[in-house]
Amino acid sequence: MTPTTTFPLTAPQREVWRREALTPRRSRYNNPLAVRLTGPLDVALLADAVSAVVARHPLLSAVVDADGDEPRLREDGRPGIVRLERDDSLAGGAPSAQDIDDELRRYAREPFDLIDGPLFRARVYHLGDDDHVLHLVAHHLIADGTSIELIAADTSRAYDGLAATGEAGLEPPGARYADFAEWYERRLQGPDHREELAEWADYLGDVPLGLPVARRAPKSGRTLAYDLRVADAAALREAAAWHRGTLFVLALTSLQCALRQHTGHERFSVFVPFSGRTEPEFADVVGYFVNVLPVRAVVPGDADPLEVFRANAHSLPDLLDRQLVPGGQILGATATPPARATPYTARVLLNIRPPRSKLFADAGLHARVVLGEPVVGYDLSLVAQEEDNALVWEIRADPAVFPEPLFHALVSDFTAGFGGIDTAAPPAERHAPTSDS
Structure with a gap:
């Protein structure tokens, strides 16, 4: 695989793409997960952990290439294509649970641009001393419910590794989604299907x-x-x-x-x-x-x-x-x-x-x-x-x-x-x- 990989959407992805194209710039397929973090936090280290997770899962840097007959996903191998954002808007005023919830929902509902991307974003909210919320949002074209939990778990492992040894310690997964997409499309042409x-x-x-x-x-x-x-x-x-x-x-x-x-x-x-x-x-x-x-x-x-x-x-x-x-x-x-x-x-x-x-x-x-x-x-x-x-x-x-x-x-x-x-x-x-x- 080269750093930049393109491959066709799978059949379920094409259905998501078709529906999204009918009403673009909506948030119906946004997939959010927020994590409350209590205790000391090195935000710079957390940003490095998020970058390590994006490197482990190149699909998180993907955008849709719709120039040809069929839409394709294009993984962008450039470093830093997804960066952790820091938000201090809730700091310093003892925000209420409702204030936090409203802000998380607003961020979760911000639409993605499928063509220009990226289709994954991360933000850390500073609420007070030793109190933060990490918010991860991915578009369903690149992440299902299991995926967003994998992203959170990998972020936690990478942060712990960086804090302990200076290395994220994330091994490449057993396969890439591009491999699955190619295997799946071949399978749909075979007798088993x-x-x-x-x-x-x-x-x-x-x-x-x-x-x-x-x-x-x-x-x-x-x-x-x-x-x-x-x-x-x-x-x-x-x-x-x-x-x-x-x-x-x-x-x-x-x-x-x-x-x-x-x-x-x-x-x-x-x-x-x-x-x-x-x-x-x-x-x-x-x-x-x-x-x-x-x-x-x-x-x-x-x-x-x-x-x-x-x-x-x-x-x-x-x-x-x-x-x-x-x-x-x-x-x-x-x-x-x-x-x-x-x-x-x-x-x-x-x-x-x-x-x-x-x-x-x-x-x-x-x-x-x-x-x-x-x-x-x-x-x-x-x-x-x-x-x-x-x-x-x-x-x-x-x-x-x-x-x-x-x-x-x-x-x-x-x-x-x-x-x-x-x-x-x-x-x-x-x-x-x-x-x-």
Whole structure:
């Protein structure tokens, strides 16, 4: 590889590029992570650590080259293309948590220029003596949720190495994203891909690729946001594992059953992201690997939620084996999502006990993993994040599709669905989960 490398976008990246091109200079695909740093901090050393991470992951210096027939990513090998910014605007006045949160959100929402780049930025906020926040933001074209955590972890390792020995000590990853992109595109031309595509078609059968719901006019000027705190995450994980599933399978089942109850549809699909990191050499590579694919929902009116859960727990491991099929190929053509009003939002908080210290605690802004996305005719999404010692399921819905009373009912039944699995399983009968998200 030369310092400057160009390669075509992968199929999932092309979908992000296509949507971004429809409404440029927006922040919908910004991927932020903020880290509260307490104790003495050498900002110059931190800047060197960020530079070392960019050198380890050249994709962080990439821009889009759109001059040819197909857009390509071009890694810029020049040193210093990404520099750590320092911000003292919150120093000296004992900023409130809200002040910090507002500034982090503003920085996270600043749009990226995909052509001129860079598509990654980092800033350190000086809040007071021995009190800082490191804020990392990457565009989804170059970094998924796993990637932003890798960047943070590598920054921490590089800083510790520089402080101890003067060397960042970051070995090159096992591969580069350019290697994955070339391998992936070759794979899409081979017989294994054609076989997996046929298996997806067989799995879905006649299940609609979306959720057909009659659109209704939203109430003018209304938004909805509220929090519900429910059962402990640990107990729910144990219950799900006993039935050979995971907390994610439980959330997916609860959502499917709530949608069946309030839409009347027994057969539909829920779009779910898969990690896309199927090869071990790509485990520590920064890039956009995640792939959104439809998961079948067959929920008869008299269905037992436990049976729906078991069906999901049984099918998801098989889907993981063929998760590299681009969702757009299954769909035939991916429709352009319509412009949406400000969505209703509900947050369902699962207590984490005992409270655990987290590397990214108290920063006020967290990376999010999309579990369902409005891709084709699907207008309710579910995202998850961790904050304040809680696992948070955040449900968003388009008010033009799910008016307020229906949204309230959906959230209520989604929350109640977490109690639909017996938690009284004897410890000797519990099983390890068979799949995860």
